[in-house]
Amino acid sequence: VSGFDWPVRVYYEDTDAGGVVYHAGYLRFFERGRTEWLRSLGFSQQRLGAEDGALFTVVSMSIEFRRPARLDDLLTVRTEVREMSGASVHFDQQLLRVDESGPLASAAVRVACIDAETFRPRRLPEPLRGRLG
Amino acid sequence: VSGFDWPVRVYYEDTDAGGVVYHAGYLRFFERGRTEWLRSLGFSQQRLGAEDGALFTVVSMSIEFRRPARLDDLLTVRTEVREMSGASVHFDQQLLRVDESGPLASAAVRVACIDAETFRPRRLPEPLRGRLG
Amino acid sequence: VSGFDWPVRVYYEDTDAGGVVYHAGYLRFFERGRTEWLRSLGFSQQRLGAEDGALFTVVSMSIEFRRPARLDDLLTVRTEVREMSGASVHFDQQLLRVDESGPLASAAVRVACIDAETFRPRRLPEPLRGRLG
Amino acid sequence: VSGFDWPVRVYYEDTDAGGVVYHAGYLRFFERGRTEWLRSLGFSQQRLGAEDGALFTVVSMSIEFRRPARLDDLLTVRTEVREMSGASVHFDQQLLRVDESGPLASAAVRVACIDAETFRPRRLPEPLRGRLG
Numbered sequence: 001v002s003g004f005d006w007p008v009r010v011y012y013e014d015t016d017a018g019g020v021v022y023h024a025g026y027l028r029f030f031e032r033g034r035t036e037w038l039r040s041l042g043f044s045q046q047r048l049g050a051e052d053g054a055l056f057t058v059v060s061m062s063i064e065f066r067r068p069a070r071l072d073d074l075l076t077v078r079t080e081v082r083e084m085s086g087a088s089v090h091f092d093q094q095l096l097r098v099d100e101s102g103p104l105a106s107a108a109v110r111v112a113c114i115d116a117e118t119f120r121p122r123r124l125p126e127p128l129r130g131r132l133g
Numbered sequence: 134v135s136g137f138d139w140p141v142r143v144y145y146e147d148t149d150a151g152g153v154v155y156h157a158g159y160l161r162f163f164e165r166g167r168t169e170w171l172r173s174l175g176f177s178q179q180r181l182g183a184e185d186g187a188l189f190t191v192v193s194m195s196i197e198f199r200r201p202a203r204l205d206d207l208l209t210v211r212t213e214v215r216e217m218s219g220a221s222v223h224f225d226q227q228l229l230r231v232d233e234s235g236p237l238a239s240a241a242v243r244v245a246c247i248d249a250e251t252f253r254p255r256r257l258p259e260p261l262r263g264r265l266g
Numbered sequence: 267v268s269g270f271d272w273p274v275r276v277y278y279e280d281t282d283a284g285g286v287v288y289h290a291g292y293l294r295f296f297e298r299g300r301t302e303w304l305r306s307l308g309f310s311q312q313r314l315g316a317e318d319g320a321l322f323t324v325v326s327m328s329i330e331f332r333r334p335a336r337l338d339d340l341l342t343v344r345t346e347v348r349e350m351s352g353a354s355v356h357f358d359q360q361l362l363r364v365d366e367s368g369p370l371a372s373a374a375v376r377v378a379c380i381d382a383e384t385f386r387p388r389r390l391p392e393p394l395r396g397r398l399g
Numbered sequence: 400v401s402g403f404d405w406p407v408r409v410y411y412e413d414t415d416a417g418g419v420v421y422h423a424g425y426l427r428f429f430e431r432g433r434t435e436w437l438r439s440l441g442f443s444q445q446r447l448g449a450e451d452g453a454l455f456t457v458v459s460m461s462i463e464f465r466r467p468a469r470l471d472d473l474l475t476v477r478t479e480v481r482e483m484s485g486a487s488v489h490f491d492q493q494l495l496r497v498d499e500s501g502p503l504a505s506a507a508v509r510v511a512c513i514d515a516e517t518f519r520p521r522r523l524p525e526p527l528r529g530r531l532g
Contacts (some may be wrong), residue, residue, distance in 0.1 A: 003323075011301055012311070013155060013294045016446065017148035017204045023457040024146065024430075027423035028279040034283040035277055039338075045278070046338040058422040062461045068518065071150045145444070146427040156324040157297075158495060160290035161412045168410060172471075178411070179471040191289040195328045199383065205438075205445040252334065281416035283470045288412060296497065337416045 003080040004037040010073040020068035026105050027061070030093045033077030034111070041131040052125045053116040059088065063107040073097055074105070081132055087121045088112040089132060136213040137170040141205040153201035159238050160194070163226045166210030167244070174264040185258045186249040192221065196240040206230055208237070214265055220254045221245040222265060269346040274340040286334035292371050293327070296359045299343030301378070307397040318391045319382040327353065329373040339363055341370070347398050352386040353387045354378040355398060402479040411471040421468035425504050426460070431491045432476030433510070440530040451524045452515040458487065462506040472496055474503070480531055486520045487511040488531060527531040 008029045016022040035045060040126045048054045069075055070090050076096040083090040094103035124132075138196040149155040168178060181187045193231045202208055208227040223243050227236035248255045257265075274295045276348060282288040314320045335341055342362040349356040356376050360369035381388045391397075405429045415421040434444060447453045462466040468474055482489040489509050493502035514521045523531075 009298075011298055012149045012151070012292070013157065013297065016145045017152050018145070018454055018456070019150050019152075022146060023460075024426035027426065030275055030281065032275075039168070044338045046135035046336065055417055057467075058418070058464055060461075060463045061422075062459075064459045065457055068456075070312065072310045089295070089405040119448075142431075146426070146430065151321055151323070156327075157290040157293035161410070162294065164290075164409075164412065165410055177471045179469065188284055188332075190284070191331055193328075194289075197325075198324055198325045201323075203445065205443045239306045240455055278415045278417070279421060282411045283414035284411070285416050285418075290412065296424070317501050 002077060004033070004040060006033045006036045006077045006079070007075055008032060008075050010069055010071055010075065012071065014069075015071050018068075020070055021073075023065060026063065026065065026069075026107070028094060028126065029075065029077050029095060030079075030107050030109060031058075033079040033093055034091060034109070036077050038128075041128075043128055043131075048125065048128075049116050054122065054125050055114050055116045055119075056111050057114050059110045059112045061107060061109050063105060065105050066102065067100060067104045069097065069104050078103075082108070082131060084124075084129070085125050089124070136211060137156050137166070137173060139166045139169045139212070141165060141210055142209050143202055143204055143208065145204065147202075148204050151252050152204075153203055156198060159196065159198065159202075159228060159240070162208065162210050162228060163212075163240050164191075164240065166212040167200050167224060167227055167242070168220045170212050171261075174261075181258065181261075186213075187255065188247050188249045188252075189244050190247050190252075192243045192245045194240055194242045196238060198238050199235065200233060200237045202228065202230065211236075215241070217255050217257075217262070217265060222257070224242075242263055269344060270299070270306060272299045272302045272343045272345070272352050274298060274341050274343055276335055276341065278337065280335075281337050284334075286336055287339075289331060292331065292335075292361060292373070295343050295361060296345075296375060297324075297339065299345040299359055300357060302317055303345050304394075307394075309394055309397075314394075315382050320383075320388065320391050321380050321382045322377050322382050323331065325376045326377045327373055327375050329371060331371050331372045332368065333366060335361065335363065335370050344369075348353070348374070350395070350398060351389075352389050354364065356392070402477060403432070403439060405435045405476045405478070407431060407474050407476055408469055409468055409474065411470065414470050417467075419469055420472075422464060425462065425464065425468075425494060425506070428458075428474065428476050428494060429478075429506050430506065432478040432492055433490060433508070436478050437527075440527075442494045442527055442530075447524065447527075448515050451522065453511050453524050454513050454515045454518075456513050460506060460508050460511045462504060464504050465501065466495065466503045468494065468503050468531075476500075481507070482530060483523075483528070485522050488515060488523070498523045 494504040
């Protein structure tokens with residue numbers, strides 16, 4: 001797998017009184033990108049939770065906000081796996097707009113797999129490891 | 134009980150590109166008012182869910198948005214019980230700002246008590262009925 | 267125009283600790299429906315604000331929450347104009363899921379056109395009136 | 400100035416279907432901490448924007464999510480200035496809960512001062528520099 005692009009549209013709900021996207025809103029966009037990638041590979045978080053008892057949780061994140069996104073913008077969230085260990089995945093993500101050469105924002109995100117009951121780290125479900133690897 | 138006032142401050146997170154509070158944000162303010170009223174009476178929703186298996190869910194809401202709230206505003210959420218039945222409570226709520234004679238927004242909110250497992254309507258926990266009544 | 271359907275997907279960002287979509291989240295879904303309808307008719311709110319000085323603001327809303335939407339659900343927002351006056355539009359909206367006969371939620375929403383500078387009511391831009399009428 | 404503590408309460412609006420605070424919600428808590436610190440020093444962002452033409456924007460952020468916060472939790476946001484340059488401030492922030500020895504989450508946040516019209520970097524307003532320094 002070499003990456004995954006997902007479109008997001010900016011609505012009023014995403015903006016703030018500065019006239020641009022509120023900074024925490026980028027995290028929601030990045031999560032949609034990761035979630036839709038999983039879905040494109042055949043995995044629903046709802047089902048992974050209910051059937052495998054596997055939840056995903058963001059452990060750490062490093063984000064750079066370079067240029068503001070604005071109301072009505074149509075953006076692309078680009079998601080790549082940088083590294084994978086037994087219980088976690090390290091994603092590189094970018095938020096792109098067609099008229100800009102570089103990303104509006106970029107993020108390095110570490111997501112861990114945890115047990116839905118105990119909230120303790122657990123191994124990624126095997127089929128998912130296979131698809132992301 | 135004749136009503137309960139709770140202060141809320143407007144942050145960037147609450148505003149939108151129109152420069153004012155995003156309309157859905159008022160629902161969050163109103164819910165904080167209801168929750169803090171319950172808390173002031175000695176009830177935590179966390180504990181009502183875990184110990185009594187009772188969740189609260191908004192069944193219907195009618196809201197009027199009269200004047201915009203803005204960044205940095207300090208507002209008051211006023212909450213009153215208009216009516217109570219076996220399984221639901223009907224609240225009247227207002228969002229007030231000290232320099233305005235009338236409310237910035239007002240809402241009539243019907244909240245039902247449901248079972249945490251089945252999501253079916255159930256009777257309000259007795260101690261809570263006693264305090265709200 | 268007889269109505270407009272727009273798909274929305276439920277992400278973690280939309281849910282709450284009750285395991286379902288947070289009630290204020292429905293307002294965001296309904297607004298996406300109205301916004302995308304405008305867009306499908308050729309109108310961007312960004313441009314209406316910048317070029318015509320026309321903003322839209324929700325004046326009142328009446329919502330019924332009937333059945334919960336859940337993580338990963340793919341929903342449809344259905345939007346219809348019930349009535350239009352000089353300065354406002356009254357929408358009827360429904361949130362639908364394919365496995366349900368009735369709507370998960372329905373809303374009657376009154377949106378007013380206001381001047382971007384003065385925030386006072388103003389007539390709907392003529393081309394928009396023509397398209398919605 | 401050696402730091403500033405601000406209380407935040409966790410409401411349903413802050414949680415997600417995992418039963419804990421949604422990860423982007425921590426950014427809102429951290430921003431409330433920074434904003435209230437400014438306010439405690441006599442600065443309102445509303446006024447800094449309107450009178451000095453100075454907006455603040457998050458340029459980069461590095462966050463670690465260590466332990467989940469939950470519904471009804473009463474938390475403390477601790478904010479310290481690590482470093483200050485002409486046009487930006489580097490904050491260290493922690494989210495604390497009284498029963499935990501370490502922070503639930505910690506963040507290093509770089510905030511830049513920008514011109515409200517041009518969105519270009521500008522020097523921090525002098526009185527603010529004096530108070531934060």
